[in-house]
Amino acid sequence: MRGAGNDFGPTDRIVGSIVDMAGISRAKVLPAPRLSTFVDAGAGASPSWSVFCVDDHLAFTPSFSVVGDLRLRIDAGDVRNLGDGTYWAPACLTEQDGTPSLACTRDALRRVTARLEESGLSARTGHEIEFTLFDAATADEWSAYGLNAVLAQTDFFARLLAAAATAELPIEQVHAEAGLNQFEVSLAPADPVTAADDVVLARALISRTARAQGMRASFSPMPVAGGAGNGAHQHVSFAEDDRPILSGGPGPHGLTAAGGAAVAGILRALPEFTAVLAGSALSHLRLRPGMWSGVSRCWGLENREAAVRLCTDTAGNPHGANLEIKPVDPSANPYLSGAAILGAAHDGIVGAFPLPDEVSVDPANLAGAHAVDLLPTLPSDVLGAFESSALARDLFGPLIVEALAAVKRYEQAEYRDKPVDEVAQRFRYAWTS
Numbered sequence: 001m002r003g004a005g006n007d008f009g010p011t012d013r014i015v016g017s018i019v020d021m022a023g024i025s026r027a028k029v030l031p032a033p034r035l036s037t038f039v040d041a042g043a044g045a046s047p048s049w050s051v052f053c054v055d056d057h058l059a060f061t062p063s064f065s066v067v068g069d070l071r072l073r074i075d076a077g078d079v080r081n082l083g084d085g086t087y088w089a090p091a092c093l094t095e096q097d098g099t100p101s102l103a104c105t106r107d108a109l110r111r112v113t114a115r116l117e118e119s120g121l122s123a124r125t126g127h128e129i130e131f132t133l134f135d136a137a138t139a140d141e142w143s144a145y146g147l148n149a150v151l152a153q154t155d156f157f158a159r160l161l162a163a164a165a166t167a168e169l170p171i172e173q174v175h176a177e178a179g180l181n182q183f184e185v186s187l188a189p190a191d192p193v194t195a196a197d198d199v200v201l202a203r204a205l206i207s208r209t210a211r212a213q214g215m216r217a218s219f220s221p222m223p224v225a226g227g228a229g230n231g232a233h234q235h236v237s238f239a240e241d242d243r244p245i246l247s248g249g250p251g252p253h254g255l256t257a258a259g260g261a262a263v264a265g266i267l268r269a270l271p272e273f274t275a276v277l278a279g280s281a282l283s284h285l286r287l288r289p290g291m292w293s294g295v296s297r298c299w300g301l302e303n304r305e306a307a308v309r310l311c312t313d314t315a316g317n318p319h320g321a322n323l324e325i326k327p328v329d330p331s332a333n334p335y336l337s338g339a340a341i342l343g344a345a346h347d348g349i350v351g352a353f354p355l356p357d358e359v360s361v362d363p364a365n366l367a368g369a370h371a372v373d374l375l376p377t378l379p380s381d382v383l384g385a386f387e388s389s390a391l392a393r394d395l396f397g398p399l400i401v402e403a404l405a406a407v408k409r410y411e412q413a414e415y416r417d418k419p420v421d422e423v424a425q426r427f428r429y430a431w432t433s
């Protein structure tokens with residue numbers, strides 16, 4: 001058991017959570033002495049949990065209704081100590097007999113990871129977590145990336161790092177971001193499933209720490225209309241037979257043929273997976289040129305406006321060469337976004353997709369024959385590309401595609417055309433744990 005002892009007190013509790021199609025964590029709580037029950041039998045959950053929307057509306061479909069029962073099961077080895085008698089573990093959705101539910105997003109990422117392994121490939125993922133603190137510094141006390149901004153929150157970060165140490169969460173860096181009271185926490189790379197689990201854990205710790213300090217943390221893609229959007233960039237690296245494929249090759253900046261094909265696979269699939277990576281009714285406000293959100297469908301060395309930023313193997317990258325996938329925002333389910341990115345890369349490698357030309361300037365400055373396509377942001381384009389995607393069905397299975405499409409269709413229809421200020425305020429804390 002990670003971060004926990006063998007003995008629990010009578011008031012200790014274990015929280016097991018999943019992440020739904022709206023990107024929101026939903027949970028059940030058992031008294032900690034009943035850990036074995038949480039592991040062996042699980043806690044009940046209606047199949048309708050898969051079609052909860054951001055406002056708790058249920059987007060029922062033919063496969064998801066009021067009938068049936070699933071279980072939330074945890075692994076005792078995944079339990080983390082959050083402090084104050086609260087323990088947490090990522091849960092899987094299973095059938096009554098313990099077999100994985102085809103609607104389980106965590107298992108979808110496991111399946112994609114296994115597919116890579118069957119091809120002799122392995123992947124590591126590192127997540128960046130951007131968030132905005134409310135009831136914190138005033139505008140005249142703030143500087144983007146400022147020393148003053150960080151020092152003003154010394155107590156917050158001291159408490160957060162202490163909580164992370166107790167929960168065995170590997171935080172590598174914290175810093176102030178561009179927007180008012182916006183910060184970023186960078187997590188150490190890990191296997192893809194553990195890395196996604198760490199995202200859920202990190203948001204819980206950030207949220208708890210903020211509340212303890214009299215503040216609130218927002219993980220919304222656009223917490224304030226017209227402000228800086230929060231991203232959830234993912235860094236991924238790959239190895240083939242234990243040899244890195246993003247460095248040491250004859251291609252641009254050391255890419256191997258397989259590494260270039262991985263980049264090509266991701267770029268080709270991005271329009272099909274925009275609904276997964278940035279599909280909320282607020283995501284389009286961030287997904288624009290000039291926002292460093294990767295809306296331009298291209299790649300480039302250290303190009304922060306490109307959808308795929310290549311970070312090469314240098315002394316400045318202690319974990320080696322990696323790709324930063326920039327369009328992802330915090331409304332994304334981290335298991336599905338991870339599965340989409342890894343599955344698209346694998347598709348490119350298996351298909352030996354040719355590497356597109358690099359874009360080494362701001363893509364917004366290119367025009368005519370050199371212009372770069374933008375990712376779709378209109379609801380019809382986003383949902384149409386996802387629902388018609390053979391790759392999405394292959395990676396996720398039809399149940400997850402059905403559930404996610406229903407949720408996003410409702411959210412876009414209900415909130416896309418409402419006043420931006422109203423929607424931003426309504427869902428400011430929707431993704432806060």
